[in-house]
């Protein structure tokens with residue numbers, strides 16, 4: 179079966195010469211929730227606008243359900259777009275706003291009314307159907323924008339920072355609704371956001387972009403635990419980055435010579451991890467074990483090999499069942515570690531010595 183959406187070697191250069199999107203490649207399955215995540219100006223909105231047809235593609239292929247749509251007008255594409263400001267018509271009531279998209283398509287009135295009623299019901303808007311949109315709250319306006327985009331039954335819904343204007347609490351509850359709605363409808367969502375937590379909470383896969391380029395496309399957990407570049411390692415989650423020089427490799431594990439001695443991480447597709455190359459080990463916070471300094475050294479080596487770095491426990495704090503610790507290496511760098519209280523209580527003490535330790539397979543070796 180064809181993918182719902184495919185971008186193959188897609189580039190966008192604006193008329194003023196700005197290279198906004200550079201060699202974007204992705205295959206999206208039907209019903210996937212994809213987020214574009216990255217700092218301001220990295221090319222997220224430009225990519226979304228190319229998919230919608232509001233922006234032209236400079237080169238490459240844009241396919242929807244197996245059909246090349248580079249030259250197809252926006253209104254001919256099976257896509258619908260929601261903007262951050264919702265772009266509702268203030269002089270129309272809720273029902274009229276939602277029906278607008280169907281009127282543009284010249285759908286017979288009775289059929290249109292049926293579809294509008296259905297979507298208003300689904301989104302809990304039936305009670306306010308006759309109200310002018312200017313009198314409604316941010317959350318309600320957001321839902322109307324959603325209803326207006328969905329009533330035309332698109333194959334792909336494109337959302338450009340749709341929750342950006344909402345306060346934190348409302349944002350959280352609409353996030354949940356959005357995810358449930360997407361599952362229920364089974365249509366493909368492509369979502370642009372600055373907010374890491376939003377992308378992690380909602381998406382099946384996240385596309386991390388930086389300066390027009392795709393840095394990594396991964397499911398949220400993988401992005402968190404296996405960042406593949408310096409940019410992603412610094413941008414997502416809480417990672418410790420340990421630079422070094424490749425000393426050797428065996429069975430998918432690369433050993434680096436570092437300021438803390440030989441340390442290892444997994445090679446996840448780095449074809450150039452050759453001896454002598456400068457690379458870094460990325461250690462996600464959740465891969466770290468903190469081992470008390472009085473542990474039996476042979477036992478520690480058996481579990482972690484040479485992946486141990488002596489440290490001092492600067493502080494610890496218990497919140498619920500979780501112990502939060504800050505430790506300092508001899509070079510002054512500090513890292514945050516957390517773990518279940520039962521694991522660390524009575525073993526780790528503030529001001530005491532310990533080892534930061536990890537299993538090679540839970541760290542990743544990346545380019546310097």
Ligand SMILES: Nc1ncnc2c1ncn2[C@@H]1O[C@H](COP(=O)(O)OP(=O)(O)OP(=O)(O)O)[C@@H](O)[C@H]1O
Pocket residue numbers: 192193194196197198216217218219220221222223224225372
């Ligand atoms: N119409 C345009 N003409 C020229 N350059 C543009 C145009 N629109 C965007 N750009 C530039 O293209 C690059 C990518 O912009 P884009 O809006 O896609 O980024 P973004 O990641 O969506 O940013 P934000 O999160 O701030 O919306 C930026 O350098 C931007 O200045």
